[in-house]
Amino acid sequence: MSTNSPLFDRIRVKPDRDRRLREELPACQWPKCGAPATHRAPKGRLRSGEYWRFCLEHVREYNNSYNFFAGMSEDAVAKYQKDAITGHRPTWKMGSLGGQRGTTGNRRADGWAAEDPFGLFGEAAAAGGTGHARPTAEGRKILNAQRRALDVLGLEADAKRTDIKARFKVLVKRHHPDANGGDRGSEDQLRDIIAAYNYLKSAGFC
Numbered sequence: 280m281s282t283n284s285p286l287f288d289r290i291r292v293k294p295d296r297d298r299r300l301r302e303e304l305p306a307c308q309w310p311k312c313g314a315p316a317t318h319r320a321p322k323g324r325l326r327s328g329e330y331w332r333f334c335l336e337h338v339r340e341y342n343n344s345y346n347f348f349a350g351m352s353e354d355a356v357a358k359y360q361k362d363a364i365t366g367h368r369p370t371w372k373m374g375s376l377g378g379q380r381g382t383t384g385n386r387r388a389d390g391w392a393a394e395d396p397f398g399l400f401g402e403a404a405a406a407g408g409t410g411h412a413r414p415t416a417e418g419r420k421i422l423n424a425q426r427r428a429l430d431v432l433g434l435e436a437d438a439k440r441t442d443i444k445a446r447f448k449v450l451v452k453r454h455h456p457d458a459n460g461g462d463r464g465s466e467d468q469l470r471d472i473i474a475a476y477n478y479l480k481s482a483g484f485c
Contacts, residue, residue: 312334421436433450454466
């Protein structure tokens, strides 16, 4: 096989890069330049997807003088840059497509209301917390945070107010250091119990 063959270049560890460029790449489109066109450059804003093919030297020269906004006024440039923030897709002001005053749902202080067909937001707002509300067996909606607080106390979601208070008193007596001969081994658990009870109390559970 001739060592000057393109087939030989494909199996060499270090192919002759210069010769392969001359054979595989088109010539630079810069006037009076026949070097391999190793780079491409956009033809302009109004010719999207079209490119010039230049060598490294001339693509640098082209880029130094390239102006995407050529021929546009300052106002048009500002508008284009603003629209580019949203990918040139249309946008609307919040509330302009819906949310009529006086409708039912999650009502704000200014009178606007959002539709809430599943009643997910009313309970969260009433409890002063966030999260999804799930109904209990009795139909009462309970937030995930409230469910976790009840779990700390070892109670089910349908626990009544008297059950919560009674359970809290039992757990405090059980884990308080004074009831364990000064042993503080369950002090962290006691803190969690007190925090859970205070949260349920602030949410109107007890």
